[in-house]
Amino acid sequence: MKLFEALGGWIATVPELDVKMRLGTHCYHHAWHAELWHKRLPELREMKPERLTQPANEAMVRFIEAMTEPEAPELTIEKLVGVYRVLIPHFIAAYTYHRNNTSEITDAPTIRSLNFILQDEFDDWRDGEMMLQSLITSPADVERAAAHQAKLESIIVEAGGIAGHGSIGPSTVVDGPQLTPEPTTPEPTTTEPTTEGDA
Amino acid sequence: MRQFFPVEDLARDERFVQTNMAERIKDPRVPGGGSAKKKSSRSSTNKLTPDRHDASDRARGLMHGIMVGEIQALEGAGRTAHDFDAGDGSGDTIPFALKLDMARQAWDEARHVEISAKLSTWMGTELGEFQENTVLFEAACSNDPVLRLAGVNRALEGLAIDVFTQMKEFGDLAGDPFLEFCEDWMLADEVTHVKMGSDWLRKVTENDPDRRAKALEFQQVVDKLFSFGGARGDTAESSFQLARRFRELAGFTDDEVETIAGLDQQALVERKAAINAMQAAVADS
Numbered sequence: 001m002k003l004f005e006a007l008g009g010w011i012a013t014v015p016e017l018d019v020k021m022r023l024g025t026h027c028y029h030h031a032w033h034a035e036l037w038h039k040r041l042p043e044l045r046e047m048k049p050e051r052l053t054q055p056a057n058e059a060m061v062r063f064i065e066a067m068t069e070p071e072a073p074e075l076t077i078e079k080l081v082g083v084y085r086v087l088i089p090h091f092i093a094a095y096t097y098h099r100n101n102t103s104e105i106t107d108a109p110t111i112r113s114l115n116f117i118l119q120d121e122f123d124d125w126r127d128g129e130m131m132l133q134s135l136i137t138s139p140a141d142v143e144r145a146a147a148h149q150a151k152l153e154s155i156i157v158e159a160g161g162i163a164g165h166g167s168i169g170p171s172t173v174v175d176g177p178q179l180t181p182e183p184t185t186p187e188p189t190t191t192e193p194t195t196e197g198d199a
Numbered sequence: 200m201r202q203f204f205p206v207e208d209l210a211r212d213e214r215f216v217q218t219n220m221a222e223r224i225k226d227p228r229v230p231g232g233g234s235a236k237k238k239s240s241r242s243s244t245n246k247l248t249p250d251r252h253d254a255s256d257r258a259r260g261l262m263h264g265i266m267v268g269e270i271q272a273l274e275g276a277g278r279t280a281h282d283f284d285a286g287d288g289s290g291d292t293i294p295f296a297l298k299l300d301m302a303r304q305a306w307d308e309a310r311h312v313e314i315s316a317k318l319s320t321w322m323g324t325e326l327g328e329f330q331e332n333t334v335l336f337e338a339a340c341s342n343d344p345v346l347r348l349a350g351v352n353r354a355l356e357g358l359a360i361d362v363f364t365q366m367k368e369f370g371d372l373a374g375d376p377f378l379e380f381c382e383d384w385m386l387a388d389e390v391t392h393v394k395m396g397s398d399w400l401r402k403v404t405e406n407d408p409d410r411r412a413k414a415l416e417f418q419q420v421v422d423k424l425f426s427f428g429g430a431r432g433d434t435a436e437s438s439f440q441l442a443r444r445f446r447e448l449a450g451f452t453d454d455e456v457e458t459i460a461g462l463d464q465q466a467l468v469e470r471k472a473a474i475n476a477m478q479a480a481v482a483d484s
Contacts, residue, residue, distance in 0.1 A: 001285075004302050009200050009281030011305065012274035012336070015210040017312070017326075024273045024309030027280060031302030038295065071200045073210040 001053065003087065004030035006068045015073045019080070019131055026127070029120045036113045043109070056164030063155040077135050078148045084128025085145070086152040090162050092121050097168040202282050206337045209274065214327035215267070245430070245438045247365060249373040258369060259322050263329040265362065266315035268355075273308035275339025275351050276301045283344050288403040293344045297403070300395050307388045314381050321377060338421055345403055349414040352396020354421035357459075359389045360446060361431055365439040390449045397450030422462050429467020433460055436467065 007027040014020050055061045067082035099114040136145055161167030211217065247257050279293070280301040286292025316326065338350035363386040370378030404411035425431075430438040441463065446456050 005281045005298075006200070008277035008279075008302060008305055009204070011277035012204050013200070013208075013210050015212045017212060017270075017316075020270065020273065021309040021312050024277060024305040024312075027277055028302045028306030031280065031299045035299050068200050 001030075001034045002064050002068075003083070004028070004034060006064075007083070009068075010071075010079050013071050013073060014076045014079065016076055016131075016135070018134075019076055022127055022131060026124045029124055033117045033120065036117065040110060040113055056162070056167075057159055059155055059159035060162070060164070063152065063159055066152055066155055077132065077141060077145050080128055080132050080135070081145050081148045082152050084125055084132060085149050086156060087162070088121055088125045088128065090156055090167075092118065092125065094162050094167040095121065101169075200281075203340065203342060204278055204282075206333050206340055209271075209333060209336060211331075214325075216327055216330045218330040218332055245436055246440075247369055247438060249369065254373075255323075258366075258373075259319070259324045260329050261362070261366065262315065262319050262322055263324055263326075265359075265366070266312065266319055266326075267331040268335050268359070269308050269311040269315050271333060271335040271339070272351065272356070272359075273305055273312055275336055275347070276304040276308055278339060279344060279347055280305060291342075294399075294403070297344075297399050300399070304392055304395065307392065311385050311388065314385060318378060318381055334424070341417075343410075343414075345400060345410055345414045346417050348396045348400045348403075349418035350421045352392055353400065354418045355425060356389050356392045356396065357422070357446060357449065357451070358425045358431070360386065360393060360449060361439055361442045363389060364442040364445060386445065390445055393446070393449035393451075419458065419462060422459050423466050426463045426466040428470030429463055429465075432463035432467060434464075434467075437463070 004027050007023045007030065011020055011023045011027070014023065055064070067087060070078040070082070095114050095118050099111055099118070102110060104111060132145065136142055156162070209217075247261065248254065251257065280298050283291055283293040283298070285295040285298055288294050288297075319326065335351065335355050338355060339347050341347050341350065363382045367379055367382035367386060370376070370380075370382060400411070400414060404414065427438070429436070431441060433441055441456065441460055443456055446459075447453075451459075
């Protein structure tokens with residue numbers, strides 16, 4: 001919801017006509033995603049309604065504030081970096097993790113929505129990256145984009161991703177800067193053939 | 200990002216030239232433009248038809264005006280999706296479903312910008328060849344979302360219905376199916392946008408008659424302003440007609456359409472009086 005509001009608000013602030021048009025298109029994509037969740041979330045009885053539209057934590061609030069802060073017409077790179085190089089990649093990761101870990105039977109309606117949404121996210125991500133590459137034309141632009149990305153990425157990492165810590169599974173960092181997960185024993189498969197009914 | 204965005208800060212690239220409505224109306228190349236009837240006109244009406252000697256310039260000017268209008272409509276819809284929190288419609292809030300409709304409208308307007316830009320190129324016009332006035336976005340700057348619905352969705356998108364009907368007919372008469380069918384597609388969207396405005400205006404002000412009256416009053420001000428001195432109307436003198444059937448589909452009642460027709464007529468009478476006064480002043484001097 002915050003994303004479609006921000007994209008809608010930015011349309012008037014960007015001078016580049018092609019970016020203006022694309023923001024309008026993407027604004028609707030994300031509004032439609034909000035509509036899908038607005039319908040689906042109350043159907044999940046374990047959800048507490050008061051939590052449905054709340055940010056995951058205080059760091060996520062700061063992230064949205066920092067991402068939506070750029071307004072001046074010369075800050076199109078910053079606007080696009082926040083959305084297409086930080087927020088949407090995190091959306092894709094969180095949605096993909098959820099899709100891959102929820103039940104294909106009991107949570108099928110959620111998976112169906114996630115598949116539609118993920119297709120939009122990939123398409124919009126590609127559009128956004130193409131717009132950024134058309135705007136980033138000098139080493140100074142590269143530094144601007146990278147600096148803004150690093151600033152926002154730090155905040156969203158602190159938030160633990162768009163839905164808080166655990167958005168894409170448990171952290172692999174244990175007792176310090178250990179970046180490689182411990183090897184784990186694979187779970188036993190649950191699809192062993194039964195003797196009954198096998199021809 | 201600020202909650203409300205002033206019209207003077209609208210972001211444009213260097214190709215655009217912005218002006219006010221008075222200056223834009225002085226441009227003789229656009230429909231309704233120029234203060235006096237051209238002696239060289241071979242047409243018996245002000246209507247834009249392919250057989251006019253100035254048809255090319257007028258059609259190009261009108262298409263350019265449509266394109267910049269679509270840009271501002273895109274910006275306005277986006278701002279309404281952004282500027283107000285989701286709520287019950289009171290105070291500074293709008294219903295969540297209205298925010299979604301505004302986002303949908305933003306997408307439609309973005310497509311219209313693209314279509315209009317391509318049609319302008321097709322008609323031999325460069326972006327910025329005609330001036331842009333920003334009155335549409337001004338109507339979208341109100342702090343009251345209901346005034347935005349009245350001014351933009353009902354008055355200005357309603358005007359778009361009239362103009363697109365005219366351009367569609369022009370495309371048909373000129374033997375230009377690209378123009379005709381593009382206008383027809385956009386017209387269908389505009390009817391949806393106006394209906395959206397009509398429905399939401401009634402719903403949000405259901406229990407607040409004062410707010411509704413204020414909104415409809417604002418709509419009439421915008422309707423009269425965008426009658427372009429009576430250029431829109433039901434007479435032979437009108438540059439473009441009031442598209443009654445499409446307005447009905449968009450949720451206008453018969454009385455509301457008659458009110459707009461009356462405003463158009465009033466604007467025409469006032470413009471004629473102003474021209475007569477001006478000519479008398481010149482003769483006296």
